[in-house]
Amino acid sequence: MTTTLSPGDVAKQISQRYADAVIETTDTAVLINSQFLLDVAAFLKDTPGLEFDYLTHITAVDYFEYFELIYQLTSIKHNHTVLLKTRCYGRENPTVPSVVSLWQGANHQEREIYDLMGISFEGHPNMKRIVLWDGFQGHPLRKDYL
Amino acid sequence: MALKTEPFVLNLGPLHPSTHGVFRMRLTLDGEVVINVEPVFGYLHRGIEKLAEQRTYTGVIPLTDRLDYVSSMSNNFGYVLAVEKLARISVPERAEYIRVIMAELQRIASHLVGIGSFCNEVGAYFTPFLYMWREREKIVDLFEMASGQRLLYNYMRVGGVSQDVPEEFIPALRRFLKQMPSYINEYERLLKENEILLARAKGVGILPKEVAINISASGPLLRGSGVKWDIRKADPYSIYDRFEFDIPTGSVGDCYDRYRVRVEEMKQSLRIIEQAVEQIPSGAVRSDVPHLIRPPVGEAYARIEAPTGELGFYLVSDNSIAPYRCHIRAPSLMNLTALREMMVGWKIQDAIIAFGSINITMGEVDR
DSSP: OOEEOOHHHHHHHHHHHSTTTEEEEOSSEEEEOGGGHHHHHHHHHHSTTTOOOEEEEEEEEEOSSEEEEEEEEEETTTTEEEEEEEEEEOSSSOEEEOOTTTOTTHHHHHHHHHHHHOOEEETOTTOOOSSSOTTOOSOTTSTTOO | OOOOOOOEEEEEOSBOGGGSSBOEEEEEEETTEEEEEEEEOOTTOOOHHHHHTTSOTGGGHHHHHTSSTTOHHHHHHHHHHHHHHHHTOOOOHHHHHHHHHHHHHHHHHHHHHHHHHHHHHHTOOSHHHHHHHHHHHHHHHHHHHHHSOSSOOOOEETTEESSOOOTTHHHHHHHHHHHHHHHHHHHIIIIITOHHHHHHHTTSSOOOHHHHHHTTOOTHHHHHTTOOOOHHHHSOOTTGGGSOOOOOOOSSOSHHHHHHHHHHHHHHHHHHHHHHHHHOOOSOSBOOOOSSOOOOSEEEEEEEEETTEEEEEEEEEOSSSSOSEEEEEOHHHHHGGGHHHHHTTSBHHHHHHHHHHHOOOHHHHHO
16 A cells, blocks of 8 residues: 655654755645756655655646646655645746756646647756647636636 | 867658657767757647547547557556546446456557567567567457457447347467467577567666656656656556556566566556456446437546556536547657667667657647
């Protein structure tokens, strides 16, 4: 059975290394500041005992005031998982750091989020639309699209 | 004097017999050797995630059929699990067993198509494929008995399944269970030691273990690379913890290993179905669920081991009758990240085999 690590415990470990990274913890997830996303992700991937070597999925949700990005991380070695969230504000050109350098599996998913949600990922090797064609107007999964 | 050469860009697809639907690859070739590959998606994009936001929770089920359209039952299964987790709905025992039987039958059917089309690419053009289509037909007949449909079943519901299986289903299933092992032996005689298959698939398109994990691969692609990771064992859902079965894995991570994993998984699926048929209780197949489901505000992620890999549904509810957000974690999309690793440095005919061994369905990649 995959253990879901308590967000509080994970947040404590993150805070010891990056004091300002954690904004809050909920019952299900750790919410972190998007500036620290790459650092925290690398920390979670490499710290012995955590070793989140597998990125299950990334997705984004549009809450009008902000976009929430959801990173479900899994460790195949320890069979545990944690939900990492971050927020980005603004509808013009929201940007968060890309995690492709850590997990190649993020490549297509980040492009998909860019395509459908309009969030850019800084440091992505190929930040282009993926399912819609170049020149398509708008980002359909946004709540104000239609 | 040395001849001046330059790389050549070849557009493979979107309409090509080995692209399993409408998939395009832009291959950069140096002579016959692939030096770069760029996948191009989107020819089958229907905006299912957006459409789901405008439908009721039950109304999304037919959309999920159209994800991986050769394994609709599994897609239904993943989705209803997510809604049940979100709305905290329980499922009657009999329905759990029916679901497991259907999902495992679907795995066999999907692997048959996967192996069959893989053989096409290897050069055994359509002979093995039609053998496998013959057995898939028997599974489709079983599905038709239960759901009335032959491709897009729309059979599972939140809180159970749409209707109980008819009386003749279990005897027919038992007959199938009796026949199927001898059919699998037939494929083994035909293919396992087949010189052409060995020559073309062994050692080709190797995906190392670490890379497989790093690219979020799942399903036979991950297990073929030697990672013992199967959601049915790693994170048991439904009633999978009640059955005995093994997780077959490969050792090298080449195309042949992935083919072997699929064959062995079919045998394991038969084992699960045999146990389920013995244990299945009688009773209701659907719990009392309101027509319009309004889950409490929150989020839920449920995942299953679909034939192609980890299929997950991430749902966000705002306490209305439609999902606020329905994200589908499509295994094929992640598995396609492996293309570069598996293709670059190989000749173009090997690249086709490497691609075929992933066994993707475009309906799921593009959504």
